[in-house]
Amino acid sequence: MAKIAIINPAFEVSYWGLEHAQKMMGYRANMPVASLPLLAALTPPEHEVVLIDENVEDIDYDMLADFDIVGITGMSVQRFRMEEILTELRAREMFVVAGGPWVTVEESYFESLVDVTFVGEAEVTWPQFLTEWENGTHSRRYEQAEKTDMTTIPTxxxxxxxxxxxxxxxxxxxxxxxxxxxxxxxxxxxxxxxxxxxxxxxxxxxxxxxxxxxxxxxxxxxxxxxxxxxxxxxxxxxxxxxxxxxxxxxxxxxxxxxxxxxxxxxxxxxxxxxxxxxxxxxxxxxxxxxxxxxxxxxxxxxxxxxxxxxxxxxxxxxxxxxxxxxxxxxxxxxxxxxxxxxxxxxxxxxxxxxxxxxxxxxxxxxxxxxxxxxxxxxxxxxxxxxxxxxxxxxxxxxxxxxxxxxxxxxxxxxxxxxxxxxRDFMFRTFRTEYFRKHKWLQVKQFSFFMAGFCVLFWRLMRGVPDKDLRKIYRRRIFGAMKSRFRSPSIFFFYTIKCAMHYHHYKMTTDMIEDPxxxxxxxxxxxxxxxxxxxxxxxxxxxxxxxxxxxxxxxxxxxxxxxxxxxx
Structure with a gap:
């Protein structure tokens, strides 16, 4: 049995990351990379798997000393952080495997820092590697000969x-x-x-x-x-x-x-x-x-x-x-x-x-x-x-x-x-036949949207440090409420759009101030x-x-x- 840790490195601030909005709302990341839970599911049950996302928790290198295999995945924007992590792992003489989008297109990039490299999809090669690792016959490089049959992928x-x-x-x-x-x-x-x-x-x-x-x-x-x-x-x-x-x-x-x-x-x-x-x-x-x-x-x-x-x-x-x-x-x-x-x-x-x-x-x-x-x-x-x-x-x-x-x-x-x-935009979901037939959902919708709007508006006014922006957001939200007073969901959505604007505005302002x-x-x-x-x-x-x-x-x-x- 192997004790396995799989790491996703931290990202830097990005347009889609919504980091400035996350901080305002009390979250650490927008979503987990889907590779981590999938790799865990592909791991035979006799092995122990721990998932580490550096975007929500620090890497405890001392703790990793107890693991038999440390895996790392990452895309191009993570490659420099990947290299830092791999350098630390190599200095501690850990057994390291690496894959992901960046390794797939530049597989020699970390060659001196890893023991095993995975290129492309790995639904077949990851379990294959674990079996060969147990037998002491594993290779340094794995790449599937065929595309993954999606109907075989586990939950x-x-x-x-x-x-x-x-x-x-x-x-x-x-x-x-x-x-x-x-x-x-x-x-x-x-x-x-x-x-x-x-x-x-x-x-x-x-x-x-x-x-x-x-x-x-x-x-x-x-x-x-x-x-x-x-x-x-x-x-x-x-x-x-x-x-x-x-x-x-x-x-x-x-x-x-x-x-x-x-x-x-x-x-x-x-x-x-x-x-x-x-x-x-x-x-x-x-x-x-x-x-x-x-x-x-x-x-x-x-x-x-x-x-x-x-x-x-x-x-x-x-x-x-x-x-x-x-x-x-x-x-x-x-x-x-x-x-x-x-x-x-x-x-x-x-x-x-x-x-x-x-x-x-x-x-x-x-x-x-x-x-x-x-x-x-x-x-x-x-x-x-x-x-x-x-x-x-x-x-x-x-x-x-x-x-x-x-x-x-x-x-x-x-x-x-x-x-x-x-244009009085409304999400089509709320106009589908099912929603039209279930009136109680519309009542539930009204209650939840109003409650959600109150919570989000309060957090927005507390979380945005720029008073001029807060003033703009209040004016725009109240204008939306006046214009679409029969659609309480719009109050909720509009307030969220303000939070998202703050992230985009903050990020682009930082870019301009320091290119x-x-x-x-x-x-x-x-x-x-x-x-x-x-x-x-x-x-x-x-x-x-x-x-x-x-x-x-x-x-x-x-x-x-x-x-x-x-x-």
Whole structure:
């Protein structure tokens, strides 16, 4: 029997991390990386497993001396912290194994600091390694010959996590994406054929999360609707579970823009209580989209990109998005075009990132051949891409200015009001047949939302140190209450949006005041278009996540999460 510890290193402050809002609301992290509980579930029962997430607890190196195996996972933005941890573990002569997104694309990076390396998915190789380790025949490198059969994956051990320190939980339905975006490592690691779990597996995981008191979940799939035909019956079963259990959980996920083309699929998502989707828009510049082979965003069906976003919003699902600057077809005009796009699209939360070439992707190979890659480990201008139609200084300056503009209070709240107040936005979940037939849920909804609003408003006014911002938040919230007085849920959601604005505003202000800090910290990220960054979900060889896109209204505190999930 082996005593095993698996570590997820600390993250630095990021757009999706909501660290400033977390501190205000008393939490340590937004969500656990899904790899930890999955690796624990893949470990044969005769072994003891301890999960350590440095985002919610310190690493006790003296305690680790009692373990036979210490594993570490991590993505690109964690690589420097991973190296520090591995250096300490090596100095203490511990047996160390490493995997995750960063190791998968740069497997030699920690070569001198680890005993065993895992590349790619590890549902097969992790148990194989443990058996061989017991027999004294283990290898130094493991990589699965075939993609994981998703129907064989066990229920993750969410019970081993310190769930009370997270704002919400994570779960996974599928892996893979059918598209071919040049910059994306998802299709490199997981392939272009979406693989989906059985509905029974997902229901088991939902019951596990429910037993742990998790009320808010992020479905970490890189594209939940990659196989629309196959996912529909799965979503129907999840919807049935929600109805049978009086809607105990609320979800958010990632999907492609072609979601707008399928009303049946959107209705199923609403019945599942999926209230928001993160969509990789990337750019309003169609030539840039064609350049990067994001053809699904330029199809004529459904209209323009803005019109497609409006279709999803008008249906009753909030849209968050990722935008990228620095494509070959981008000129300095792209920054104003991005600002105009998110305003017209009524997208409150838009993560604007610098294009970054991830090793093993087609983009990386192409730019390396063209001599347009910064091959240093820490990039002076926040990205390893040398742009084609602007200088690196112009790209960085334009990026920072665009982020700062997007989260100025008046600009942010004008976008928010354009959707929630001017368009009378309401989540489709609350208008589904089940909710219409169960009037008592509407009463329960009213009570919970009002209670939740009071708690959140009090915490917001206590937690935001800037009195001018507090004044703005009060004015905006009271304006929303006046405008939508018949919809108490909006009071709750609007207050949450204020808390989230504080994080985005604080982070972007810090970036502008000290760009060098941004370059040395945020510039480490290999990909900033996605809340998952580099797949939140796989076991040792490919997963860990910084943060999810959050639920349409991101319930920040668990004591009022029921306002959304039980309504």
């Amino acid at each position: 993750p051990r969410h019970d081993l996590l310190k769930n009370e320190h997270y704002m919400f939980g994570s779960l996974q339905f599928s892996r893979g994406c059918p598209f071919q975006c040049e910059f994306c490592d998802i299709i490199v690691t997981f392939g272009r054929r979406p693989r989906i779990k059985n509905a029974s597996q997902i229901i088991d995981e939902l019951n596990c999360l429910k037993a742990q008191g998790v009320k808010i979940g992020f479905i970490v799939d890189d594209n939940l609707i990659g196989n629309k035909k196959a996912i529909k019956p799965v979503l129907a079963e999840v919807a049935r579970w929600q109805e049978e259990n009086d809607y105990p959980m609320v979800f958010s996920t990632e999907a492609s823009l072609d979601l707008c083309e399928d009303a049946e699929l959107m209705e199923l998502m609403a019945r599942c209580n999926i209230q928001s989707v993160f969509i990789g828009i990337e750019s309003p510049n169609e030539e840039s989209l064609k350049e990067t082979k994001k053809y699904q965003n330029v199809r004529e069906r459904g209209g323009s990109i803005v019109e497609k976003v409006h279709i999803i919003q008008d249906f009753g699902i909030e849209v968050w998005c990722g935008l990228i600057v620095g494509f070959d077809n981008d000129t300095p005009e792209i920054f104003e075009n991005q600002k105009t796009f998110i305003k017209q699209a009524r997208i409150t939360h838009a993560m604007i990132g610098l294009l970054h070439a991830i090793p093993k992707t087609p983009l990386y190979d192409r730019l390396k051949e063209e001599g347009r890659l910064d091959m240093s480990d820490q990039h002076e201008f926040g990205t390893n891409v040398i742009p084609k139609q602007m200088s690196r200084e112009e790209l960085l300056h334009g990026y920072l200015e665009t982020m700062q503009h997007s989260y100025q209070p008046d600009v942010y709240f004008d976008r928010l009001d354009s959707l929630f107040l001017n 060098t800090k941004f370059v040395s910290s945020y510039g480490k990220s290999m990909r900033t278009d996605s809340p998952n960054h580099e797949h939140a979900h796989e076991p040792a060889g490919s997963c860990s996540s910084k943060t999810p896109v959050t639920v349409g209204a991101l319930p920040i505190v668990k004591e009022v999460a029921a306002c959304e999930s039980n309504a």
